[in-house]
Amino acid sequence: MLTPEEQREIEQEAASYPERRAASIDALRIVQRRRGWVSDEALADVAELLGMSPAELESVATFYNLIFRKPVGRHVILICDSVSCWIMGYTKVRDHLKARLGINFGETTSDGRFTLLPIVCLGACDRAPVMMVDEDTHLDLTPARIDAILERYE
Amino acid sequence: MANVKLTIDGKTVEAPANTLLIEAARRAGIEIPAFCYYEGLALQAACRMCLVEVEKAPKLMTACTLPVAEGMVVRTNTPQVAQARKSMLEFVLTNHPLDCPVCDKGGECELQDMVFRYGAGESRFLEVKQHVDEREWSPVVFYDRPRCILCFRCVRICAEGMGVAALGVVNRGASSEIAPNRGDHLECDECGMCIDICPVGALTSGTYRYRTRPWEMQHVGTICTHCADGCKTTLGIRNNRIHRGNNRDRSGVNGEFLCIKGRYAGDFAHHEERLLTPLVRSQDGFKPVSWAEAIKTVAGRFAEIRQRGGKFGVIGSNHTTNEENYYLQKLARTGLGTNNIDHHRTGDVLSLLRARVPLATTADLYHSKAVLIVGVDLAQQHSFLAYQIRANWRHHQARVYTVRRGPVREDKIAARIVSVEPGGELAGVETLRDDLAKEPELVILFGDAIQGEAVARLTEFGSSLGIPVKYVCLVDYSNSRGAVEMGVLPAEGGMTLPEMMAAGDLDALWVVGANPLRRHALAGKPFLVVQDLFLTETAQAADVVLPAASAYEKSGTVTNVCGEVQRLQKAFETPGTKTDLEIFGLIAREMGLDLKQLGPWTPSAVFAEIARTVPGYDLPVEVLEAGGAVQAGPSDGLPDAVWAPVQSAGDTLFTSGTLGRYSKMLNAVREAPGELYRA
Ligand code: SF4
Ligand code: SF4
Ligand code: SF4
Ligand code: FES
Ligand code: FES
Numbered sequence: 129m130l131t132p133e134e135q136r137e138i139e140q141e142a143a144s145y146p147e148r149r150a151a152s153i154d155a156l157r158i159v160q161r162r163r164g165w166v167s168d169e170a171l172a173d174v175a176e177l178l179g180m181s182p183a184e185l186e187s188v189a190t191f192y193n194l195i196f197r198k199p200v201g202r203h204v205i206l207i208c209d210s211v212s213c214w215i216m217g218y219t220k221v222r223d224h225l226k227a228r229l230g231i232n233f234g235e236t237t238s239d240g241r242f243t244l245l246p247i248v249c250l251g252a253c254d255r256a257p258v259m260m261v262d263e264d265t266h267l268d269l270t271p272a273r274i275d276a277i278l279e280r281y282e
Numbered sequence: 283m284a285n286v287k288l289t290i291d292g293k294t295v296e297a298p299a300n301t302l303l304i305e306a307a308r309r310a311g312i313e314i315p316a317f318c319y320y321e322g323l324a325l326q327a328a329c330r331m332c333l334v335e336v337e338k339a340p341k342l343m344t345a346c347t348l349p350v351a352e353g354m355v356v357r358t359n360t361p362q363v364a365q366a367r368k369s370m371l372e373f374v375l376t377n378h379p380l381d382c383p384v385c386d387k388g389g390e391c392e393l394q395d396m397v398f399r400y401g402a403g404e405s406r407f408l409e410v411k412q413h414v415d416e417r418e419w420s421p422v423v424f425y426d427r428p429r430c431i432l433c434f435r436c437v438r439i440c441a442e443g444m445g446v447a448a449l450g451v452v453n454r455g456a457s458s459e460i461a462p463n464r465g466d467h468l469e470c471d472e473c474g475m476c477i478d479i480c481p482v483g484a485l486t487s488g489t490y491r492y493r494t495r496p497w498e499m500q501h502v503g504t505i506c507t508h509c510a511d512g513c514k515t516t517l518g519i520r521n522n523r524i525h526r527g528n529n530r531d532r533s534g535v536n537g538e539f540l541c542i543k544g545r546y547a548g549d550f551a552h553h554e555e556r557l558l559t560p561l562v563r564s565q566d567g568f569k570p571v572s573w574a575e576a577i578k579t580v581a582g583r584f585a586e587i588r589q590r591g592g593k594f595g596v597i598g599s600n601h602t603t604n605e606e607n608y609y610l611q612k613l614a615r616t617g618l619g620t621n622n623i624d625h626h627r628t629g630d631v632l633s634l635l636r637a638r639v640p641l642a643t644t645a646d647l648y649h650s651k652a653v654l655i656v657g658v659d660l661a662q663q664h665s666f667l668a669y670q671i672r673a674n675w676r677h678h679q680a681r682v683y684t685v686r687r688g689p690v691r692e693d694k695i696a697a698r699i700v701s702v703e704p705g706g707e708l709a710g711v712e713t714l715r716d717d718l719a720k721e722p723e724l725v726i727l728f729g730d731a732i733q734g735e736a737v738a739r740l741t742e743f744g745s746s747l748g749i750p751v752k753y754v755c756l757v758d759y760s761n762s763r764g765a766v767e768m769g770v771l772p773a774e775g776g777m778t779l780p781e782m783m784a785a786g787d788l789d790a791l792w793v794v795g796a797n798p799l800r801r802h803a804l805a806g807k808p809f810l811v812v813q814d815l816f817l818t819e820t821a822q823a824a825d826v827v828l829p830a831a832s833a834y835e836k837s838g839t840v841t842n843v844c845g846e847v848q849r850l851q852k853a854f855e856t857p858g859t860k861t862d863l864e865i866f867g868l869i870a871r872e873m874g875l876d877l878k879q880l881g882p883w884t885p886s887a888v889f890a891e892i893a894r895t896v897p898g899y900d901l902p903v904e905v906l907e908a909g910g911a912v913q914a915g916p917s918d919g920l921p922d923a924v925w926a927p928v929q930s931a932g933d934t935l936f937t938s939g940t941l942g943r944y945s946k947m948l949n950a951v952r953e954a955p956g957e958l959y960r961a
Contacts (some may be wrong), residue, residue, distance in 0.1 A: 168465065181441065182464045183450025190452040 131174045134158055145217075152188045156195050156215045165196040176257060193247065200243040201236040203281045206260040209246045212253035219258045224271040228278070241281070288354035295351050304332055306346040307358065314358055315367060315396055317374075318433040319346035322677070323442055327435050329374075331396070333783070334358045335425040342366055370849075375405060377412045379428045387483030389496045390530075393431060394752040414459070418959065419785055420468040421488045421950040422546060423477060427459045436460060436476035445538075445661065445672050445691055446470050453530030460484075460939065461902035471665070471935055472542045472951045478528050479538070489546050489947055490518070490526040499525060502853035503533060503909055505840050506544035507601055507760045507833035508938040510535070510628075511644070511666035512842025512911070515544040517834060517853045522852065524548040524834065530584035532859075535644045535911045536844060542948065543938055550832060550944040551856065555816055557829035558858030573860070580826050580953040581872030583809050584618065584790060588873070592789035594620040595808065598770035599795030599862075600759035603838030603850060605790035605888035606862045607761070607768035608896070609880070610794060613866055617875045622788075625765045626796055627928040629730055629757035632766055633737035638746065642725045642752035643844050643913050648674045650752070654683040654714070654723035656740070657707040657731030658756055661691035662934045662956060664843065667754070668692065681721065685710040707731045708739055719747045727754040730930040756930045757843055759939065760833060764841035766895060766923075767914065780926070793820055794862055795830060797940050813862055818940055823946035832941075838863040838885040839906060846911040847901055863888070902904045 130138070147174040155174045159166050167173075167191060175185040189195045196204075207225065209218055229237050229244060236243040252258045255267035266277050286299045290307050297306035304314045305321075325347050337355035341459035342363065345356075357363065374393065382388040391913065413944035414427035434451065437460065441447035448470035462468040477485040499518035506513045506527075514534020515527040527545045532538050560576030561568040571579075581733040587594065596614040598607055614623045634877035635639070647670035660668040672695060674680040681697040682689060685707055693699050698717060702710035707728075718724060724747065732740050737755075757763055765771075772778055782788060783798055786805035794813045798804070799820040812824040821827045833840075834853045841847050860868075867883030881891055893900045898915035905912050931939055934956025942948050 176710040181447030181450065181463065183437075183447060183461065184441075185450075186452050187450040187454060193716065 392481035658729030
């Protein structure tokens with residue numbers, strides 16, 4: 129069940145489009161912002177609210193890699209694996225992250241603190257290698273800097 | 283719409299403005315290859331197979347989305363176009379497994395044909411192909427991702443055609459795949475439309491997969507025996523077995539449509555409990571006997587009862603052919619001297635025929651500007667009629683009105699919905715008067731909620747609207763309509779089915795392809811003869827059981843819910859069984875009846891007599907023979923027939939009376955018997 133606030137927010141978005149389905153991305157983000165991810169149940173509820181089939185909404189949800197269809201940790205690390213970062217030492221940074229957190233891509237640390245995901249170019253190639261943690265971009269990464277950065281996220 | 287002139291490959295072509303280029307070319311005999319374009323479905327423009335050169339356009343254009351325009355100059359035969367097709371096919375094949383030797387679709391695959399005609403001989407891709415294991419979404423539908431070319435025809439036919447929307451595409455991008463609505467499984471109509479429409483072997487069916495090759499089957503077009511909609515199903519037969527049903531040649535009233543029953547529920551015919559030898563009751567239960575002995579037993583008793591002026595009852599079927607129905611009632615009336623003949627009446631056709639109002643065809647449901655559905659869950663009970671109306675709404679913006687007791691799928695496309703309590707249907711219809719009177723024309727469909735007096739009131743309502751109105755009286759099973767029109771009804775003085783069951787003083791009761799003991803108790807101890815495929819409740823009580831051939835094992839004609847007459851073609855044989863018509867003939871001969879007067883018992887001879895004597899049935903035999911459908915003309919309203927209340931068997935998409943009980947496929951799907959999954 130969607131909460132009344134979620135419903136209200138989604139309705140607001142839907143009202144600004146000529147077709148309700150157009151609000152699907154916003155709606156998924158609204159749910160994700162409150163719950164951290166979008167469960168099957170939430171997906172079906174949103175689909176119904178917007179007059180779509182769950183399968184159709186799923187095709188939207190799975191198209192965007194920032195809509196999470198599995199539970200994620202309190203913080204999501206997105207590390208750029210595109211070409212500039214790769215040239216500038218992505219592999220080392222990635223391996224360090226994985227070792228430090230003890231997880232692979234797509235996994236969450238057992239304390240539920242971090243989820244690690246790869247992402248395409250973040251548009252900060254001049255300061256590669258780059259990663260984002262939640263909404264923050266971290267530039268010029270080195271293994272040592274990474275340790276300090278992770279400390280900041282509880 | 284005004285026509286425009288354009289040039290395609292140097293040929294001047296005329297087409298209505300707004301026609302899609304791909305269609306205009308097709309009509310001019312120029313093929314533009316396409317995977318994702320599919321007539322009648324929304325445009326997708328996903329496959330890029332249809333790229334053509336258009337003068338003054340900077341790059342190749344997709345012919346499937348481009349409307350024709352005056353003066354347009356198109357080329358489909360240039361090196362650039364040939365190169366584009368080749369390249370697109372090379373892409374399509376990047377991850378395609380090319381397992382044609384074992385693929386169900388091999389031999390009738392659009393991808394094979396396309397590569398053969400337009401493809402390159404070799405590929406430049408050296409990478410390892412991505413493999414994903416095959417998935418079983420339901421006992422009916424299996425998905426093989428590597429074979430999928432992502433044309434989205436399945437997604438669209440399910441959403442648009444069926445109104446179900448059970449399929450979507452997930453992980454769009456390099457790892458796109460089709461996924462069912464419940465993640466790992468389907469909850470849907472299980473109609474197999476998605477499988478049928480798939481251009482490749484990505485979707486395969488539980489009944490057909492890995493069984494045979496298309497060219498090793500005989501393809502026999504006959505009429506589905508389940509509901510009354512009269513869909514043509516082309517059965518794929520090999521070694522006396524049905525391997526599949528489809529209608530890819532779109533030759534019937536149903537075009538390519540079939541529901542789960544027409545496509546997969548023919549398997550009842552091969553059920554191991556099929557009766558294969560006549561049975562006669564003895565002290566210790568049933569004894570298998572030869573056909574000769576069984577016929578002798580029946581004819582002997584019938585003749586003896588006839589001689590002493592005993593009392594007969596005859597119960598006919600909703601599944602047997604017109605020829606069988608006609609011959610049976612004639613045999614009963616002239617041979618047995620009884621007027622006690624009836625069948626399970628599932629809809630009040632009789633009252634509708636008596637109202638002498640125009641009757642709609644299945645095509646009318648697709649063309650009429652407005653449709654009113656009264657008291658029935660059409661998508662569940664008349665899947666094809668519902669499909670026609672949905673297509674009408676999609677293609678012609680038809681206005682649909684529903685008057686019903688609970689939610690139905692048609693509500694989704696309805697201009698107005700009226701909720702009623704049982705019995706409130708007519709009053710519900712009346713509330714729509716102002717809207718309906720504004721329509722240019724109307725088709726009214728009604729189920730058993732409207733019967734007797736109510737039919738007359740409904741047709742009076744229709745006539746009072748002042749617009750052309752046509753009607754469909756919904757009935758169950760493949761030939762209920764034919765049973766009425768052929769006279770499997772008591773005339774004045776005859777007993778109805780419930781009366782026969784309750785009489786208690788019948789000397790003999792002859793039940794052909796029906797199972798009245800499921801609904802009624804039988805009073806008294808008449809000599810009970812049952813012709814059926816299975817040992818039904820009624821057959822278990824019989825003195826003689828005669829194993830009958832199913833509709834797929836005989837020729838003849840049937841009349842669908844809209845009065846359209848179509849031909850059955852014998853597709854295979856189940857040794858040990860006989861057609862009901864042959865059984866009637868054998869009994870008549872053994873009884874020593876006047877065979878001259880009864881006439882020969884071959885379907886064509888009986889049909890010739892029907893054409894001469896049954897009003898409305900003087901139909902062009904050539905059209906029927908060629909597999910066409912002809913609506914029977916206005917009948918005389920059957921003045922002699924006795925009216926009786928009707929009751930639908932209430933089958934769902936996943937049940938079909940007795941036959942449905944013996945269809946393994948119908949019972950295997952999780953939606954069966956139809957409660958889990960409605961609207
Ligand atoms: S079987 Fe029919 S209802 Fe089910 S997914 Fe395929 S097209 Fe849709
Ligand atoms: S499964 Fe078949 S119909 Fe569906 S997208 Fe793939 S190739 Fe097309
Ligand atoms: S709609 Fe009726 S006639 Fe058509 S395939 Fe289904 S059961 Fe058979
Ligand atoms: S490649 Fe990493 S930010 Fe552009
Ligand atoms: S047919 Fe035109 S893009 Fe597929």
